[in-house]
Amino acid sequence: MGERVEVMLTEEQVDRRIQEMGEQISRDYEGRQVHLLCVLKGGSFFMCELAKRITVPVSIDFMSVSSYGSDTKSSGVVKIVKDLDESIKDKDVLVVEDIVDSGRTLSYLLEMLQDRHPASLHLCTLLDKPDRRVVDVKVDYTGFRIPDEFVVGYGLDYDQRYRNLPFIGVVKFD
Ligand code: IMP
């Protein structure tokens, strides 16, 4: 069975949108330092591109979570595989995610981070699939709202592949 990837959002579209998001975040965090928290692995490509376009002081940290569930569905039970290196207490934290789907992972994660008393806590995602939402999550910055399709590229994988695509695509099977 053949597999191919159809382009949903071109590299130019994604880059242009990330530039706009960087400008917006720079305005909103004027006079402050923003502490970007990247959720590995998917968020890493987006976070690097976004960080380069933010003009206020930036610091970064990474965490890795895994949800117990099948490969394309998350269960809502989230395990921290790698925790943050630094405390987020009193920091202006911006969580950077690749995609919000059911919202289960983020909802759990945001609650856990809130318990660590950051000065502020906001969420930025490159993609949002609102049709799939099961748990309510407040998204502060959204790159693109997309239809309910399984997408790859720009950090997002299908069976660990395609993360390196510089655009957002949909896997098609012939
Ligand atoms: P949620 O907990 O259902 O919101 O799912 C969150 C995680 O599922 C994301 O951070 C992705 O890692 C993964 N995911 C959800 N939808 C897609 C997709 O369309 N392509 C690739 N990964 C996805």
Ligand code: MG
């Ligand atoms: Mg992810």
